[in-house]
Amino acid sequence: MTMMRLRREDPRVVGAFRLHRRLGAGGMGVVYLGSDRRGQRVALKVIRPELAEDQEFRSRFAREVSAARRIRGGCTARLVAADLDAPRPWFATQYVPGPSLHDRVQEEGPLSAAETAAIGAALAEGLVAVHEAGVVHRDLKPSNILLSPKGPRIIDFGIAWSSGASTLTNVGTAVGSPGFLAPEQVRGQGVTPATDVFSLGATLAYSALGDSPFGQGSSEVMLYRVVHEEPQLHGVPAALAPLVRSCLAKSPVERPSTLQLSLRLKEIASREARGVGHRPAARPPRPRREAGQGESTRPARAPQDSRPTRQSASARPSAAGTGRPAAARPEPARRPAAAPRRRVNRSLLRQRLFVFVTVTLLVALGIAAAQGCQGPI
Known part of the structure; x- marks a missing residue:
């Protein structure tokens, strides 16, 4: 609120309040910033002289000040004091910064x-x-x-x-x-x-x-x-x-x-x-969480679908066939899990076969050598 210096014609003291600045003026009178001995600041309005001479105005003003004292609530400036019988009636309300x-x-x-x-x-x-x-x-x-x-x-x-x-x-x-x-x-x-x-x-x-x-x-x-x-x-x-x-x-x-x-x-x-507050953050996380949950279930299926490319190729003809692909599809679903095991078994079989052949040859050569040595004797 804009404050102005007191003018020469402005009072310096009204009732128990010392006036410091002008806060404004209007058709009813002039509003001042004042304070009491305890330092409590108030907005004090002094009624214009011509209105002060109107007895009807004074009587109405008295009724309204009495009614204003009854107002309760935090959204209004509380009435602090008033003098209705002064040459120029005035009232003071709580100062609101x-x-x-x-x-x-x-x-x-x-x-x-x-x-x-x-x-x-x-x-x-x-x-x-x-x-x-x-x-x-x-x-x-x-x-x-x-x-x-x-x-x-x-x-x-x-x-x-x-x-x-x-x-x-x-x-x-x-x-x-x-x-x-x-x-x-x-x-x-x-x-x-x-x-x-x-x-x-x-x-x-x-x-x-x-x-x-x-x-x-x-x-x-x-x-x-x-x-x-x-x-x-x-x-x-x-x-x-x-x-x-x-x-x-x-x-x-x-x-x-x-x-x-x-x-x-x-x-x-x-x-x-x-x-305003939830546009960027409230709704987007929900789809992301759902996508995350979907991705967490798909990785288990992804290896099964990505490895057996032969499966998808073999499944398509059956799907285009009569109506038995449903019975054939469960088997391709099992093969991906067993496929890695068969590959491992084949390598082991090859190794074992190699060892077996090698050992057999060595044994045969050993027997032949032994017989060859005993023949001439």
Whole structure:
């Protein structure tokens, strides 16, 4: 999050917090980085003077701060302190380090389907806790989502109202950000949890596209597109496009609930992560193992099939014959195993025959010599 030096008109101390830097400014007021005596850092928002003079705003703001205290969950910035009776009301939330989703996309480009789904699942889960507390955020957008090391965090509940409250601060003035507002907000109708679902759908589309699904333009043009035109989702990953489109339905009753959205996004994130991580290693080893097993059984047969080439030649005529080759084939299968033994026996027989003949000749010659010696005597 970008930090700026304090300006001359900025306060230095608010409540028990010392202010150090400016974190940003908007239609509701200015946000500062502050810390208490223990060193705990907070994001402290001071309401604009003109809003502070509006008693209706003060009463609504008091109700929303009271409701925000009831929000439980790790996906929101926890409310730390607030002063509703100060000349300029303020509230402080837990400071969340990390860039906003808007800055992340602007600097690094659109996110992958797995990243978008994982962030969306965490945000939907956070909205479940918000809505259970009876609060509707009303201004969920990429700049109000911080990507902390522990996961995304929803911030800036400054304009959040209770369920069913009007979306207009003044007649004809919609509160929120064009391109991420729901149609019912533009029309000035009551807000419901489905209002935040629409904003979350536009935020997911922004994460995957790098731009609002309703394009760019003036506030009037953007508000008209939100109410009357369909979102442009060309480029959104196929795994996410149907779900994002359902979130951006014009009618609130046609949008999924935050719980349904959380569960569905978790499934998509898990499936996309498995698909990316197992493509090179998960499936290939299985065929290789099967091939290895096949090769381990074939070597025993290979010598039998490769050595007796005469077998295959003799087997073919029999196969082309009548129908008795099946009875003849078992014999060729046995011959390869016995063939090496016969070759060994023949060599032994030759050696023995040679020895026998040699010995016989020597004996014959010995007998002849002996007889020859005895004859003359």
